[in-house]
Amino acid sequence: MNEEIVVNTDTCYWLAEEKAADYFNILYDQIHQKTHIPPLITDLKSWSHHRRHRHSLFSLFSSHRKKPESYNHYVKWLEQKGKLDDYLERSVSYIYLRDMGKDLSSAGTRIKVRNVVEHLKKQISQRKESDLDAEQFNIAWLYRIAQKYQFESTMIWFIEKLKTISSVIPEEMDAEKAQLKLIKIITGVMINELEEKGEGMSPEELSRTLDTAVRLGYAYGLTYPFIDDLLDSKVLSEEEAKRYSEIIRTTLVTGSVPALGKWQGKNRHLVQFAHSELKKAFEYIKNHQTESTKNNFLEQAYVFFQAQEEDRNKDLLNGRYTNEDIFIPVILKSASSRLMIHAITSGENTEGLDQYTFYYGIYNQLSDDLRDMYSDLKEGTVTPYTYYLKHHKERPDLINPFELYWAVTHNLIHNIYHSDPKTCEVILGRAINGLKRLRAQFGTEKYNELMNRFASGIPKLNNLVQKISHKVDDVAFLDKLIRDQLIADLRNSSREQEEFFKSIEKIHPRINQMLTMPEEDALPQDPIIDAANYSLSGDGKRLRPIVTWMMGVHGYGLKSSEIEPLIKSLEYMHTASLIFDDLPSQDNATTRRGKPTLHQVYRTSIAELTALFMTQRAVREETKLDAFDADTVLKVIHYSTKSTEEMCKGQVMDLNAKGKNLTLDEMNTISFYKTGLGFEVALVLPAMLAQAGESEISALKKFSRHFGITFQIKDDLLDVEGDQQRIGKNTGIDAENNHSNFVSILGVEGARKAMWDHYCEAMDALQEVPRNTAFLKQLLTYFVNRDH
Incomplete structure (x- = not known):
């Protein structure tokens, strides 16, 4: 588009302001004449009676057990109580009303709502009991x-x-x-x-x-x-x-x-x-957008931005703003933000859509502003609530925003939606639910204080509203409960992520310290200890020993001192495998863990002997697990050595695959033996020491398989797209050596899809592990998102 004016900003904002001013005047007259109070009281009484009648039969047979807190269990609970239909119809109707600007009295809308409800019910009924505890x-x-x-x-x-x-x-x-x-x-x-x-x-x-x-x-x-x-x-x-x-x-x-x-x-x-x-x-x-609708998008965007700017530039300490100064930008931004959604999708603004959406916006905005009032006050933000609180004592002309909220409610029900019973039910239900959530958020004492401040001018209406909000239950809405669960999951994930990095930061240096082999173990003229320590001293992730530590100590309650030999064993074995992997006869790598590979520093023969030495030292360390009974230690040694054998077979498969076009199944198999098996050992060995059951060990193996393949696909993607300096090793080695990998088989996009497939499978496997698996979830997510 050329640098030409496509939006007449003065005109579009002036027209929007004029429409908002007309709307505000309607609400202003209702508040001053109190004409909205009697119809609302009648509406609320009818609504409350209707809900009590609807649920009275169910309440006779339902237990008084506390409702479940998690969203999945709550929905299942509603289904068992016979309340799911009402919940879903109320929620879906609200989404059609709010998000799509639909008229709920329309036969077409009612059919669509019913179809969505039936679809949701079918999805809920098909959920397994085991899925209810899943995140x-x-x-x-x-x-x-x-x-x-x-x-x-x-x-x-x-x-x-x-x-x-x-x-x-x-x-x-x-x-x-x-x-x-x-x-x-x-x-x-x-x-x-x-x-x-x-x-x-x-x-x-x-x-x-x-x-x-x-x-x-x-x-x-x-x-x-x-x-x-x-x-x-x-x-x-x-x-x-x-x-x-x-x-x-x-x-x-x-x-x-x-x-x-x-x-x-x-x-x-x-x-x-x-x-x-x-x-x-x-x-x-x-x-x-089409050429004919592009201006609609830009106009709505401009109105939204300008209304936000006007509010943003207000000073809470300035006591001279008029009611129009306070409320008209709120009407504009709350309406245009919703009209923007329609503008960017269809670009069309039908008369009915514009009417419903424009008048509806402030209903939600005033509810949100009340919820955020204390944080807004703290930040000095001007909203109808913060400004009223700050200046109403010296400014009796200021309109009480809570009273305006009920005027908006009345106007929507009777003037915009023409007293449609379903719309009335949904809008009043949302209002009562909002107050119940507000009480839960602030606590009873703070909530009552809030109501005393804002509802003193409408005592009869407020007494009825508070009475109903105390008595009426099951007025939850799908979008709010999903929002609550989403917030809880995001916060929980954020907390787990923080704990994950703290754990690694704490454990990593301790593991590095314990890995160093003492120099006195070396013979005269013997470079093997020095070579081993050189390989161990690189900037390794220490993934396997960290996993073992976390599962052993935090998952199974084992003492860190008791499993230290196992931790050393796993890293010795892993480092040995990397030395072999880098040899000229195999990958011929020049860089590992951010520095030259061992065979370049100590020559190939010393590198081979050092790797062999470290595999034996790994077994020797496992014999020091003297805090556990001999049979268990023998099983651990048997399992770890058998796994080492299989990892060698996997490396042979990888070498034999050089220059060949592998199938995806072959690539998965090689990846499991080369990578996944190492994760499996790190998880299964502490489980064996803790005498975990077979089903749990089986779930850990399943997780490890998918984790390993996920890890390998990410490695292959980094080999193609990564930064060598950040990765700490050469990139493009597979292409240089004519090795098949996930990217060469599936392409970059296909490899990403496969990585996320295995990520999901690994996450599913963790649902079967009866331990706190937060560390493993975050570990998996970390490696999927890593850039080195």
């Missing part, structure tokens, strides 16, 4: 969805983006919130894309539609961390924020992203990355 919203879950609908490459792309975004976002901002927002927006775009396309799509068309939805959702969702959150935070200086805002404004006015130019200071890399990603995102959205 629901993790990377494996996302990839499984993509597998089902054949858009795995897109999901891999998105997972990579999530990882990058999380690593770039500074500490002053919230990476977890950014991930959540991206996933939420992508879900909304997917819903709209699927709704627009309609039913009856072929698998190929469905796959393309979902690919587009994910990329569009990411493109739009990226604006939250890298425009809204970045400008709201204190990361950028005042001058930087002003310059950055002008770039965004110019983009929306002209339809083209201006060059960033030079950017100095500590935020240079962050701003460069954000500008680059936003540019690609903007171009993707713009190219998805």
